[in-house]
Amino acid sequence: MASGFRDKVAIVGMGCSRFGERWDLGADGLMVEAFGEALADAGIAREQIEAAWVGNALDDINVGNSALPAAHALRLQRVPVTRVENMCATGTEALRGAAYAVASGAVDIALAIGVEKLKDTGYGGLPLKTKGVQNDLWMPYGSAPGTFAQLAGAYAARHGIDAGDLKRAMAHVSWKSHQNGVHSPKAHMRKAVEMDKILNAPMIADPLGLFDCCGVSDGAACAIVTTPDIARGLGKANPVTIKAIQLSASNGWEMQYGEWDGAHVPNTRVAAGKAYAEAGIHDPKQSIDMTEVHDCFSITELVIMEDLGLSDEGRAPADILDGRYDRDGAIPCQLDGGLKCFGHPVGASGLRMAYEVYNQLQGRAGERQRGKVDFGLTHNLGGAPFNSVAAVAILGRLN
């Protein structure tokens, strides 16, 4: 039986570009910005990197195919560089690749970098693609808010919750994240937003209003990983280590088989269960100190709280309204403002989340610092609720 790789890989350096409408930089510049910070943080030279994994979800939006754009941008020294793509879980997928390489002993130091340059599309929201494949012949291509909005109606029906009550809980999710984002210098949006404004915003996809949706932005984030021994050699006495990374992907059951209630995301539950086991966490409600989850839409975060086991089923709206996930709540969520404030450059988001947890674990989060943090969790949800990839990572300290 696989033993997992808890504490086999340390993160010795991380970097994150400023997210936003980066009219000033292309994908290469965004990667350079994040990479430079990570190198300085790790205290290593670029030449010490032996392999790299590059996360980029939408290859035709100004980044390009393969991992070569990253190799060029960072002038990596003829080391193996691999592009990975797993929808919104792409950033965490890059981290998983680099971490596996170190854990296997294949390399000593590896780089994971995620990047997306979305604001060259010319419009808001994610771009659509078409290649004339079989799914194009029958599958409706709704927008991202359109696909996630469907969680809301199904959740309300499943738990008998009034649509207005649910909308208020969703609004609190966004309100809370905007409160937090004010303290994130690298966030795209850094203004607090009044509850009334959230509740009365124009409708994007029923019942998701404008402020129920995260923005779209440009950004890059990266991590340099190595073994705990090498980390100590680099002066990291008690390094941040990876406790778990787990993914789960749909096989069509949700959207083709008549059992799923549409009110939860099975992949998040599976990935979280495996991650808790890998990390040795038996009671996540007690053990997880903070989370950075995939709040692409307010209803998504609400459902995630249950899927991660942090709220009981049907209790997330009440827990949210009680402030359980607020900055000063029992398990704060999106201390940096989340996707809501950073926007969602798809390939970078997973590593951006890890960046916040990494800083919180080391007490380096400035105004956002949540006291002592022992375990932080990141979560990505790619695709749509009915056809998804979920990634859960848990970070902590070696000792």
Added chain:
Amino acid sequence: MQIGITAMGAYLPALRVDRKAIAREYSWSGLGMPRGGFRALAGWDEDSLTMAVEAARGLVQTAPESLRIASTSAYYTERSQSAIALDALALPRTVRTVDFGNSRRAATTAMLDALLGTGDQIVVASEKRLTQAGSAAQLAYGDGAAAVRIGEGGGARLAGFASVTHDLVDRYASQDHPTPYVYEERFVRDVAVAELIVPAIRDACEEAGIEPGHLTHVAVAEPVGGTWAAAARQLKVAAPNHCQSVSDAAGDLGTAMPLYGLGLALAAAAVGDYVLVVGFGSGVDALVFEVTGEVEGVAGFAEVLAQGFRLTSPTRFLNLSGALSLDWGMRAEFQQKSQATVLERVGRDTIGFIGGRDSGGNVQFPKSAYPVNPALSEPEMLEDVRLADLEAKIVSITADRLNFTPDPPFDFGLVQFDNGARVLMEMVDRPEQGFAVGDRVRMRLRIKSQNRELGTRTYFWKAAPLARPTLGDA
């Protein structure tokens, strides 16, 4: 056994343009246009093919020997409409298909050919014709389809017929002028009545062994208003023209007009009655039927005519009729391509909405080697199950206002069939209150995607409410 009409089917799009509301918008211009009744208006995702399939789908419990589709507005000029419809109707590939076009008379010609044959045949007529803003045709025309099944027995026997070929240019449309170019009404009416319609009806009645005055119901597709009134005076026929009801409630349906009128006429006729149908365009076809019994499906014609959603927005009307090009922004630049290789592999199952039943009894769409059923772990061949004719229930839904659609919002969600199949689908014929979880839906063939740059469309099924509201008076 005598060949006759055994069954008929009708389809009109749900939207009905209130002519008075639109004409009022044009009042400043002084342009002449119809001001009473409704014009049936196809949705952005409907065309002559989808409406033909909708009209014919009730007639295909068994496969006919041939499927004939008549239309002057087929989207493809080099790709057979009837061949695509064959797959949409899940008919065997051994059914012969023929496309008729280039004349509003094409449907009566196709029907007459079928009646003069010996086999079991389906004739469908369907139109979605392009018109120019401000033209009388834009409000006078309507979109819709009607179908007729012909075979042994049947409740309407062909008693007599006559055809006249005459290139009377009352109007035309061409590659260089795709909207109708119309000549003076009095000229058209006078010549049509004297040279084409009256002689043909006399000849047909003579062959049927009756005087024109014995006709009890008629369905005459008029080239211009007042044509039947003038002809009826000469022929001494008092029978009502059922095509007038179609004009009033839906508009001139082109090739489908005489068939739609025939359906109404047969529904109103009694056994022993003689019913006349006339198709007009580049000549005339006059067919006299003796009603010998019941014709399945004709009762639905009036019902379809009476149901729909009133549309009063001039800009929405112009947008949907293709007369106004709106700037929908960059998202509308999205063009979906279809690949012939993919269509060849899965196109028939897709447009036929054929799912598969696994060995555990669960149905899924699309089919796959490994069933989605979690109780099964080995690859297997799934048994074909057509989902197009089944009802289903909405599991999840949203009205998406970000995604581009030519007629917002974009309603879509998961739909659950009772046999286990679950499919992510678009919704159409949006009810006033929108869609909700738990709503029962039925399937409608629609355009799935269109690529204007490459001039191609794909078709798939969308979920619609089970029933439409009854339309009030305009």
